[in-house]
Amino acid sequence: MSxxxxxxxxxxxxxxxxLENPAGEKIT
Structure with a gap:
């Protein structure tokens, strides 16, 4: 556990x- x-x-x-990758809006 962290x-x-x-x-x-x-x-x-x-x-x-x-913010660095505007194209990657969906980051799970």
Whole structure:
């Protein structure tokens, strides 16, 4: 199990990838 802070960082990284890839709107 990962810490809540690590999960938050992972979400932020996912958002960053979405912003970098406008074409990939659907990222699961």
């Amino acid at each position: 810490k809540p802070g690590e999960r938050k960082l992972q979400i932020l990284q996912t958002i960053a990838e979405m």
